[in-house]
Amino acid sequence: MRGRPPACRDPDRGQDERHTLDAALACHSTPTELDFWEEVADTYAVGYGGQAPTARLAELADDVIALRTLLARPQTTTDRTRLCRTVGQLSGMAAIVLHDLGETREARGWFHSARMAAGESGARQLVAWLYAREAMTPLTYGVPRDAVRLADRALLAAGDSPSAAAALAAAVSARAHAVTGNREAARAALARTQEIADRLDSASTADTWLGLPEQKLHLSHAHTRLGATAQARAAQDRALQLSGPNSYQARALMRMDAALCDHHAGDKAQGCRRAVDAPIELPTDQRTGLVRSRAADLLRHIPASRTGERTVTDLRDLLRT
Template sequence: MKRRNLLRGALAAGLTAARTDVDQILSPGAPEGLADLEAAAESYGYGYHGQQPTRVLADLVSDFAGLRPLLAVPQPAPVRARLCRTAGQMAGMTAIVLHDLDSRRGSRAWFATAARAAAESGDDQLHAWVLAREAMVPLNYGAPKAAAGLAERARHAAGHRPTAAATLAAAVAARAYALNHQPEQARQALAAADALMERLPESERSDTWLTYGEQKHHVHLSHAFTTLADTARASESQQRALELSAPTSTMTRTLLNIDAAACAHHDGDTEQACRRTVAALAALPDGYRTGLVRRRALDLYEAIPAQHHRERAVRDLWDALALNP
């Protein structure tokens, strides 16, 4: 009897070990720390929340470094896909912050890393999102033709389903075409963005960097319509975007105010345009008057004919820009 019990015990232990081994192969557990890194990526997606971009950048890079040891060793395919997806998200958001800080070369390098990670993850929508966000680098720094090319690649990658990436890509394409003096293509892309936005599921409408909410939509429309000198439509989008923007959305609210100033210039009131822009810059905390905000204010200054540059309000705008190179 004792021997039989021992045999039964050994058999049970062997069965358990065999099942456990196969179970681990069939459903491998995620490495320790992956869930925390995924949660961190989701948290970063909510933007600056009043923090200086440099602080967010430092935290992002620190967490991104935590992915390296997990990616450096063989992982089961589902786990590798999760790791690559998280890496693509974090690298893309790092590139966004670098873009906002006017580090174009660094931004492009991080977008390249994000694109490779997104492609390896097999997530077409993440890949499209990376391309659409990357398009905003040349879009905001004087290369609208290159921006339109990237945005169209993003639209192709996203496909025709109403997703956050597809809607973002259409909106960015509209802005690029407007800046490239292609109003017909810009309006076609705007119509496509609006149509996608109407069909976008609620799950993709939250206000994060990785999704596409109504506030973000109107921020893009504001810039596109401002560039097209359609000041009435631009003003509508500016007001709606400001209503939907949190008080801590410092950079977004400033860009919307500069768009409104540019509309005043289009409508013939250059003095008001300059004064509004100077006030918007003066209200910013330290660390926010560089990069994209300064570039957008400089775009307004450069749009003012040279014969007006000696006027007091225009000189004040130039002085404000000179103080924040």
């Protein structure tokens, strides 16, 4: 006759192992927990909401640590898929804040971790969104060719269906090509951006970090770098109209684009004044690497013969603080 399971030969040991099993089963994430964390991700997706980037980053990091604990528990396939998707979203948002702060190396690391989680969840559009958002890091901080490469990966991951990720990737590609002086590729990417954006549904154009409203395409940047001043001014005005009063950085970036337009139009003094005023009008805790990088970009365009002028000196002093 077959013997009983080893755990049952000793009643006390059998009871201990049953309690261990009960504890392990209790370690599964519950639907209520998963619902909670998905709601947390939706809350973060609204953006800074007037909060300082460093404070937002601290909150995101704490919550990612909590989710890491959940990931270590045994999960059903369905629950792990949901959990990995949420981890991908929160990690991606932490990477966005690091990008805005100018912490490029850390940002790239968090984007990588976010894509690993998103890939495990099977969320293809989330993977595309992460590639597109990461492409903004080399674009902002002086490596536009890397931005094109990442934007291409985002478009490949997004597939043929219109999505916020695909539209953002095309827009970043347009801006990066404009920065490198590839006018033909920039114009083609601008056309592709508009074609995708025109097909987006209301959920895709929500004013969140996961959505892409018109003002966050930042097409004025591409038009500005192409020297299409009239189109750039129109895009800036439209973006400012659509941006809320708490969209501090978005509004500052539009003013930076306006400053570069002044430069292209020949009014370099006015351009410098705008560039100095834009970060000064920001709350102190919002004067991040993102805004400063645009000011530095303008400064690089100032000819050597004018570097001693007062407005140029003011701009240079601003970047030193």
